[in-house]
Amino acid sequence: MFTVANVIAFLVGRRRLVPSGHLGSSRFVQTTLINSGLVEMVKSIIPPLTYTSHKGDAGRIGVIGGSQDYTGAPYFAAISSLKLGADLSHVFCAKDAASVIKSYSPELIVHPVLDHPDAGSEVDEWLPRLHAIVLGPGLGRNDKIISNAKVIIDKIKKLGIPIVIDADGLYLVTEYPEIIKDYTKAILTPNVVEFSRLYQKMLGRKPSEDEPVNNVKRLSQQLGYVTIVQKGENDIISNGTQVLVCCGEGSPRRCGGQGDLLSGAMGTFIYWAHMAVEKKTYNQSFEIYGPTVCAAYAACLLTRECNRRAFHKHQRSTTTSDMANSHDLGSSVKFIHAWLGTSVSVLENWQQEISFDNMSDIHPTEDGRTGCSLANEAKSHDLGSSVKFIHAWLGTSMSMSLKIGNKRFHLITCLTYTQLKMEDLGVLLQMSSGLDLLAHIVTSELAHIVTSELAHIVTSELSHIVTSELSHIVTSELAHIVTSELSHIVTSELSHIVTSELSHFLTSELSHIVTSELSHIVTSELSHIVT
Ligand SMILES: NC(=O)C1=CN([C@@H]2O[C@H](COP(=O)(O)OP(=O)(O)OC[C@H]3O[C@@H](n4cnc5c(N)ncnc54)[C@H](O)[C@@H]3O)[C@@H](O)[C@H]2O)[C@@H](O)CC1
Numbered sequence: 247m248f249t250v251a252n253v254i255a256f257l258v259g260r261r262r263l264v265p266s267g268h269l270g271s272s273r274f275v276q277t278t279l280i281n282s283g284l285v286e287m288v289k290s291i292i293p294p295l296t297y298t299s300h301k302g303d304a305g306r307i308g309v310i311g312g313s314q315d316y317t318g319a320p321y322f323a324a325i326s327s328l329k330l331g332a333d334l335s336h337v338f339c340a341k342d343a344a345s346v347i348k349s350y351s352p353e354l355i356v357h358p359v360l361d362h363p364d365a366g367s368e369v370d371e372w373l374p375r376l377h378a379i380v381l382g383p384g385l386g387r388n389d390k391i392i393s394n395a396k397v398i399i400d401k402i403k404k405l406g407i408p409i410v411i412d413a414d415g416l417y418l419v420t421e422y423p424e425i426i427k428d429y430t431k432a433i434l435t436p437n438v439v440e441f442s443r444l445y446q447k448m449l450g451r452k453p454s455e456d457e458p459v460n461n462v463k464r465l466s467q468q469l470g471y472v473t474i475v476q477k478g479e480n481d482i483i484s485n486g487t488q489v490l491v492c493c494g495e496g497s498p499r500r501c502g503g504q505g506d507l508l509s510g511a512m513g514t515f516i517y518w519a520h521m522a523v524e525k526k527t528y529n530q531s532f533e534i535y536g537p538t539v540c541a542a543y544a545a546c547l548l549t550r551e552c553n554r555r556a557f558h559k560h561q562r563s564t565t566t567s568d569m570a571n572s573h574d575l576g577s578s579v580k581f582i583h584a585w586l587g588t589s590v591s592v593l594e595n596w597q598q599e600i601s602f603d604n605m606s607d608i609h610p611t612e613d614g615r616t617g618c619s620l621a622n623e624a625k626s627h628d629l630g631s632s633v634k635f636i637h638a639w640l641g642t643s644m645s646m647s648l649k650i651g652n653k654r655f656h657l658i659t660c661l662t663y664t665q666l667k668m669e670d671l672g673v674l675l676q677m678s679s680g681l682d683l684l685a686h687i688v689t690s691e692l693a694h695i696v697t698s699e700l701a702h703i704v705t706s707e708l709s710h711i712v713t714s715e716l717s718h719i720v721t722s723e724l725a726h727i728v729t730s731e732l733s734h735i736v737t738s739e740l741s742h743i744v745t746s747e748l749s750h751f752l753t754s755e756l757s758h759i760v761t762s763e764l765s766h767i768v769t770s771e772l773s774h775i776v777t
């Protein structure tokens with residue numbers, strides 16, 4: 247358990263060395279995050295990014311959930327599956343939730359069908375196109391919806407689609423366990439409370455507090471070897487035979503919705519894992535643990551890393567939206583892909599070896615997998631700068647025109663392949679005016695790019711430096727000023743107070759002494775004279 251890599255990771259402060267909390271009998275249980283066998287296992291299921299793949303190849307994931315009360319949960323699950331790297335994410339929800347969920351993100355395809363009287367047949371046209379399902383986030387417990395969800399689970403099983411069941415989907419499974427029994431393409435993701443309910447239903451007694459690992463294994467066996475992930479301080483995963491415990495650092499924030507992020511990511515991983523089975527791209531550890539345990543472990547790894555990053559930045563104010571926003575979830579996904587060596591787009595690099603000792607040095611590039619979300623691409627910075635770049639590169643960002651022979655070329659378009667034939671380009675290049683013009687365009691475009699890029703870099707770097715330097719200077723200057731001012735004020739005030747107090751005291755004391763002494767002398771002298 248105390249591997250060299252584990253100790254290194256511990257020393258650089260990235261991970262807990264062993265799980266905190268009690269696991270019960272943990273013989274043969276893999277508990278460490280940085281275990282090269284497990285990392286290779288996750289790596290082996292992640293499909294390479296290639297230019298030959300089609301929309302949908304990396305996954306079409308369906309999230310079944312979302313009601314009037316709960317719109318955030320299905321959103322978190324769906325966006326998480328997409329940001330991990332799936333191509334399309336569908337949400338099947340109740341009518342009242344649909345427009346709200348759509349308004350959160352233009353990326354999601356939302357079907358308001360769950361509360362239709364025949365929701366089962368409404369999803370029929372979509373189910374065969376989906377690669378994996380996440381059922382439960384924000385589903386609610388309305389009788390009609392629960393019975394529709396039961397019908398849909400039956401259809402999913404018949405089609406052999408892998409399924410992750412979470413939240414209210416677990417309520418359904420607790421009420422009707424036979425619906426999922428023996429379906430080994432399923433993963434159930436109960437939190438402590440949901441686990442306890444399901445355990446009591448299946449085994450007729452409370453889970454024993456001393457044996458969390460065995461409890462999970464036992465429940466899985468009782469459900470016909472369906473994979474269970476008991477979420478918590480340590481995420482305990484078992485398919486009834488094998489057990490893995492994911493104990494990455496995570497965070498102490500327990501805001502609602504983190505389970506939804508987990509189930510969404512698991513939806514994408516479970517598809518990838520089953521695809522690896524089909525394509526036989528898996529490694530030896532995968533053969534031991536199988537697709538569901540592998541997918542569950544990968545998703546726990548990602549969620550805990552995302553949690554850790556968000557907490558590092560937002561501390562106690564961390565919410566699941568912070569985790570889901572492109573920076574935290576996106577950068578965790580990028581980090582995980584870069585760490586696994588799966589963020590690069592060429593096949594040759596897919597299986598590249600990563601040295602675990604250098605793990606903390608890996609900085610994913612901006613072009614990692616998560617850049618592939620359309621909303622990110624459409625943001626003014628990404629889309630705008632790409633447009634500028636393409637026009638500058640083609641020389642089509644300036645509106646000059648040039649006459650060659652009897653043709654007039656408008657430079658705003660003439661350098662595109664459609665407008666300018668090769669022979670025209672030849673003529674253009676032969677003409678000194680054409681060359682001058684090209685040189686001019688290139689020079690001015692380059693100057694423009696360099697200037698704007700430099701300005702951007704300088705501005706952002708300067709603002710960063712100035713902010714941090716200013717805060718440093720202000721803090722230390724203030725401390726200095728306050729200290730010296732205080733000492734000055736205290737000194738002069740004290741001297742003033744002491745002087746005036748003393749003078750006051752001396753004056754009154756002296757006048758008192760002189761008066762009483764004088765009166766004494768005068769009295770005694772007078773009495774003497776009179777006598
Ligand atoms: N923004 C949203 O739309 C959210 C919706 N959610 C949805 O809300 C619905 C109900 O979920 P609940 O989790 O409330 O389900 P439950 O109603 O089963 O939870 C029962 C109680 O257990 C407590 N509990 C949960 N985890 C615990 C733990 N580890 N230890 C001790 N107590 C714990 C909760 O505080 C709650 O009071 C689900 O559909 C879920 O998907 C949640 O996912 C949170 C975010």
Ligand SMILES: Nc1ncnc2c1ncn2[C@@H]1O[C@H](COP(=O)(O)OP(=O)(O)OP(=O)(O)O)[C@@H](O)[C@H]1O
Nearest residue numbers: 437477478479496497502503504505506508549550
């Ligand atoms: N005590 C803990 N310490 C560290 N991480 C935790 C802890 N509890 C939960 N987590 C992390 O949060 C993830 C989600 O678990 P959680 O118990 O919050 O699910 P949930 O209650 O179903 O969430 P939701 O609010 O979405 O319904 C876990 O996989 C784990 O990574």
